[in-house]
Amino acid sequence: MEKGNVLVIGNSGVGKSTLINAVLGENVAETSWGNTGTTKELKIYENDEVPFRIIDTVGFEPSFVKELRAINAVKKWSKDAAKNGENDKKISTIWFCVDGTSRKLFAKTIKDLSSATKMWESVPIIVVITKSYSVPERKENIQMVQNAFAKQKISKNLHEVIPVVASTYVLNDTAFAAPEGIAELIDTTNNCLPEGIKAADRDINTYKLKRKNVLSQSLIGTVTTAGVVVGAIPIPLADAAILTPIEIAEVNALAGIYEIGKSENSKNFINSIIEVGTVGAAAKALISAIKAIPGINIAGAVLNAVIAGSFVCTIGETSRYLFEQVYLGKKTLDDIDWAKKILESKLANETMDKINKVIEQVSQNSDNKSIAEIIAKVFFEKG
Numbered sequence: 001m002e003k004g005n006v007l008v009i010g011n012s013g014v015g016k017s018t019l020i021n022a023v024l025g026e027n028v029a030e031t032s033w034g035n036t037g038t039t040k041e042l043k044i045y046e047n048d049e050v051p052f053r054i055i056d057t058v059g060f061e062p063s064f065v066k067e068l069r070a071i072n073a074v075k076k077w078s079k080d081a082a083k084n085g086e087n088d089k090k091i092s093t094i095w096f097c098v099d100g101t102s103r104k105l106f107a108k109t110i111k112d113l114s115s116a117t118k119m120w121e122s123v124p125i126i127v128v129i130t131k132s133y134s135v136p137e138r139k140e141n142i143q144m145v146q147n148a149f150a151k152q153k154i155s156k157n158l159h160e161v162i163p164v165v166a167s168t169y170v171l172n173d174t175a176f177a178a179p180e181g182i183a184e185l186i187d188t189t190n191n192c193l194p195e196g197i198k199a200a201d202r203d204i205n206t207y208k209l210k211r212k213n214v215l216s217q218s219l220i221g222t223v224t225t226a227g228v229v230v231g232a233i234p235i236p237l238a239d240a241a242i243l244t245p246i247e248i249a250e251v252n253a254l255a256g257i258y259e260i261g262k263s264e265n266s267k268n269f270i271n272s273i274i275e276v277g278t279v280g281a282a283a284k285a286l287i288s289a290i291k292a293i294p295g296i297n298i299a300g301a302v303l304n305a306v307i308a309g310s311f312v313c314t315i316g317e318t319s320r321y322l323f324e325q326v327y328l329g330k331k332t333l334d335d336i337d338w339a340k341k342i343l344e345s346k347l348a349n350e351t352m353d354k355i356n357k358v359i360e361q362v363s364q365n366s367d368n369k370s371i372a373e374i375i376a377k378v379f380f381e382k383g
């Protein structure tokens with residue numbers, strides 16, 4: 001079975017490194033006294049007895065710059081997990097440490113936690129109340145944590161709140177607080193790891209998909225502007241073929257984002273999309289329909305620019321959707337008829353409405369950049 005990874009996170013000095021040593025039963029993580037021994041980088045620890053790896057992190061600090069550094073270090077670690085598929089960087093459970101002696105849990109600390117671990121949006125969180133030396137205060141502290149989390153979006157991931165003493169705390173010659181809660185923390189972590197490992201995989205996939213989406217939108221935006229520029233040169237309105245090189249570049253770049261590859265199958269798939277979008281019957285019919293819109297009061301060049309940009313945008317957004325379906329395994333590159341029908345149906349049923357909306361918003365004086373922006377706004381509108 002896959003070994004899970006536990007990310008230990010919290011303010012500087014709460015006792016993250018001390019906790020890790022207690023769980024692993026050896027002094028591997030350096031702990032701090034004053035300014036020395038504070039953790040400066042993310043580090044992964046494991047041994048044969050504990051069935052999960054533990055990642056020690058840089059503590060959140062009150063200073064703004066150090067704060068960002070701590071958060072960004074975790075974000076970078078997480079991105080590497082997504083980018084390089086590094087299994088030991090996936091985070092399958094989070095131990096969020098809060099100091100049991102401070103008796104305060106600031107909303108800001110929880111915000112830092114959410115921000116650093118944003119990618120792991122469904123991974124279980126165990127709050128560890130460190131330095132829980134006072135037995136009577138434990139119940140109240142648990143309540144305080146639950147209240148503080150209740151108002152937060154990540155509260156759905158809060159799995160358990162566990163007070164611990166990681167190493168003996170000496171009050172005087174006869175009074176001390178003995179280590180406690182470590183076994184419970186290990187058991188609880190073990191129990192939520194299978195779900196956590198699944199959640200980590202799910203979160204990585206969601207993250208990758210979101211990234212692909214953002215990259216694609218920005219690409220389509222850029223190419224739409226190129227389409228507008230080409231369209232604005234007075235050309236015969238019916239000649240959608242003049243856009244073909246732009247569209248080929250666009251569709252190929254999108255295929256790259258969705259890891260479509262360069263097989264014979266993918267070439268056929270991509271070529272069919274381009275054909276439908278440029279010289280296909282639906283594309284031609286759409287251009288005739290636009291020409292027939294009564295009472296258009298913008299000049300030929302502006303109208304051409306709108307049409308060109310809208311075509312490029314439609315083909316981009318539709319092929320993005322098609323590639324996404326293939327990437328998700330819901331369709332294959334052999335489903336060419338399906339792909340063609342979707343683009344044809346967009347061109348026949350949706351693009352005209354959108355072009356009308358764009359026409360309403362552009363004016364005689366709109367420059368290329370603002371035309372492209374209006375198109376992107378109308379075409380990417382949700383719903």
Ligand SMILES: Nc1nc2c(ncn2[C@@H]2O[C@H](COP(=O)(O)OP(=O)(O)OP(=O)(O)O)[C@@H](O)[C@H]2O)c(=O)[nH]1
Pocket residue numbers: 011012013014015016017018019030031032033037038039040057058059060130131164165166167168169170
């Ligand atoms: N006696 C006792 N001391 C503790 C316990 N937990 C933390 N400490 C002390 O608190 C101080 C800070 O602990 P660390 O484990 O270094 O804290 P950290 O969260 O790793 O700090 P950074 O690496 O700076 O973020 C050290 O002096 C620890 O000995 C505990 O359970 N018992």
Ligand SMILES: [Mg+2]
Pocket residue numbers: 016017018030031032037038039056057
């Ligand atoms: Mg530390």
